[in-house]
Amino acid sequence: MLNSSLGQWLDAQADHLDCGDCDAEPVLARLAAADALGLGVDKGLRGDAGGVVEALEGIAEVAGHSLTAAFVFWGQRAFIEYLLQSDNAALRERLLPDLLAGRLAGATGLSNAMKYLSGIEALGLEAESHAQGWRLKGRLPWVTNLRKSGFVVAAAIDLPGRGPFVAALPGELPGLERSEDLALLGLQSSNTAALDIRDASLGREWLLAEDARRYLPQVRPAFLGLQCGMSIGLARRALREVEAHLGGSRSVLRAERAALVDDLRQAGKRLEEGLVAGRFGTRPADLFGLRIRLAEIVAAAVQLELQASGGKAYLQAHGGGFARRWRESAFVPVVTPSLVQLRTELARQAGEDAA
Numbered sequence: 001m002l003n004s005s006l007g008q009w010l011d012a013q014a015d016h017l018d019c020g021d022c023d024a025e026p027v028l029a030r031l032a033a034a035d036a037l038g039l040g041v042d043k044g045l046r047g048d049a050g051g052v053v054e055a056l057e058g059i060a061e062v063a064g065h066s067l068t069a070a071f072v073f074w075g076q077r078a079f080i081e082y083l084l085q086s087d088n089a090a091l092r093e094r095l096l097p098d099l100l101a102g103r104l105a106g107a108t109g110l111s112n113a114m115k116y117l118s119g120i121e122a123l124g125l126e127a128e129s130h131a132q133g134w135r136l137k138g139r140l141p142w143v144t145n146l147r148k149s150g151f152v153v154a155a156a157i158d159l160p161g162r163g164p165f166v167a168a169l170p171g172e173l174p175g176l177e178r179s180e181d182l183a184l185l186g187l188q189s190s191n192t193a194a195l196d197i198r199d200a201s202l203g204r205e206w207l208l209a210e211d212a213r214r215y216l217p218q219v220r221p222a223f224l225g226l227q228c229g230m231s232i233g234l235a236r237r238a239l240r241e242v243e244a245h246l247g248g249s250r251s252v253l254r255a256e257r258a259a260l261v262d263d264l265r266q267a268g269k270r271l272e273e274g275l276v277a278g279r280f281g282t283r284p285a286d287l288f289g290l291r292i293r294l295a296e297i298v299a300a301a302v303q304l305e306l307q308a309s310g311g312k313a314y315l316q317a318h319g320g321g322f323a324r325r326w327r328e329s330a331f332v333p334v335v336t337p338s339l340v341q342l343r344t345e346l347a348r349q350a351g352e353d354a355a
């Protein structure tokens, strides 16, 4: 789907993007040049048409080369989705061209909000109203795609007495401070940092949604569905690597690989059908179950790649790609909604259904 020069560039950069010994800056420009950022965006809004499935496939394809680039892609595309689903047409028109062209980085600080939605934690940002907007304070401990040359970040903010809203915060907002990049296990060139917000004044023109409790469940299928593209792409790549090793003494792994390929195909199909039919808005548990299943498939696929490669995977001279995928796969269970959050949520719902 995406052009081969993007694939070649990602293959050449994948280890560097993971270890952080390269500049994270060009990733968005490369994705934009390959027309990836406009996937699933209406032509009238300068996108490349198609639907959410095309965007999901684009993220999966990039994840097959580099999970760091795929996560940056997801952050950018998720932010674009927040604008597409916002009532604030003026903000959409103002930001979309730069986001689609990769000139501006869009970041998603909504993990905390998604946890808030499930009753797991309180919102980390709080607002006080003033005549033109709000005064903000608080902290977002993890945000990716905070590009040093400019970003805008989506966050849910508590407004005591009125309930939470969702806004876009520009990186240059006085009072907003980006930390140094966090030192990570992998995905190091993802511009992941913390944001501290002290007495920052935000104008109403940055509002994405007045009612976070209505808007967050509405954007969650795209947020989570697109994120599943990362698992799909990583699992597909590991299973392709297994296939390349299947001759001779490794043929005993053939049936296990075939079963995983089939599971992956089924889960991907159910995900795409649910997204197209808009089913996950009213049945989030189905989407949660798919996210968990895909994470299990990633873990099994990378484990099978290790068995298929054998000792070679352990040699630095040969096993670089495997070692990276191993580290990349460790991200899948912890990215919000983490498997623990999803299992907690499903257990809670099962308890409610039984009561």
Ligand SMILES: Cc1cc2nc3c(=O)[nH]c(=O)nc-3n(C[C@H](O)[C@H](O)[C@H](O)COP(=O)(O)OP(=O)(O)OC[C@H]3O[C@@H](n4cnc5c(N)ncnc54)[C@H](O)[C@@H]3O)c2cc1C
Pocket: 075, 107, 108, 109, 110, 111, 112, 141, 142, 143, 144, 145, 184, 187, 192, 331, 334, 335, 336, 337, 338, 340, 341
């Ligand atoms: C590479 C990477 C990129 C991420 N990018 C984003 C993003 O773009 N947007 C976004 O909203 N979220 C992002 N996150 C956050 C992620 O989605 C989860 O919210 C995060 O991993 C914590 O989830 P959890 O619920 O498992 O942890 P929790 O259950 O909340 O925490 C588990 C334990 O870890 C501790 N802990 C958690 N975070 C930290 C921290 N930063 N410092 C010290 N201790 C900590 C907690 O105190 C607790 O003891 C990113 C995470 C990673 C690893």
